[in-house]
Amino acid sequence: MIQDVTWTKAGQIFAAARPVGALFPLESAMDEIGRAARDLAFCEAAEVIADNRIMVLREMITACKAEIYLQDDAVAAELQAAVEGLGEELESFEETRPLEAAFRADQRDQACARISAAQTRLRSFVANPLQEAELFDPALSREEAVELARAALARSPEDIVLSARAEARARVAGAPIPVPGGENYHFTQPEGWTAWLATRLAARTGLAMRG
Secondary structure (H helix, E strand, O other): OHHHHHHHHHHHHHHHOOOOOOOOHHHHHHHHHHHHHHHHHHHHHHHHHHHHHHHHHHHHHHHHHHHHOOOOHHHHHHHHHHHHHHHHHHHHHHHHHHHHHHHHHHHHHHHHHHHHHHHHHHHHHHHOOOOOOOOOOOOOOHHHHHHHHHHHHOOOHHHHHHHHHHHHHHHHHOOOOOOOOOOOOOOOOOOHHHHHHHHHHHHHHHHHHHO
16 A cells, blocks of 8 residues: 555656646657556456456355255345345346446557557657657657657557456455566556656656766
8 A cells, every 4th residue: 555655646746747738749658658558457457356246246155055054944044035135136247247348348449559559659759860859858868768668668558458457366366466666567557657757767867966
């Protein structure tokens, strides 16, 4: 929780550094990748939660049925009523699950298309050394801007989807996820990209001031 709060604040600081709509084109492309990756993270989380909800209901029904024959008549009747109620709830969720999956699939496709379009702009920037001053913050050298662009190109939309899915499953299972300072950290966490970028820029500024 502390980690999430810290990185969310970092993202807010970065977002407040320049008025909304005033991002340079290079920054805008990277920001779009971060936003789309965040949407993928929420989409995959919703999918995992929906499937987990159905699994839990099935397990509860199985557990109640197993207990019915071990209890007296009064408790058995209560358990039977619970089985019937849970069964109705499960049936409702199973009926709507295909519609929910189709909706999430559309969201996933749209987010991937946004990432692909933004990465195409970044590749064009990296490949054309004549595109400079008007595309990125003049506080950065072209080498620094290219490094940031390449970092945003390192993961394909498909890679981000798989990472988001694995992260969502880990969260539901209570398993740890990569931390921002770790080698396996990726940009599917909400505001992960802007937080990472803000930290990189702040570190470079600090080094320049000390030098």
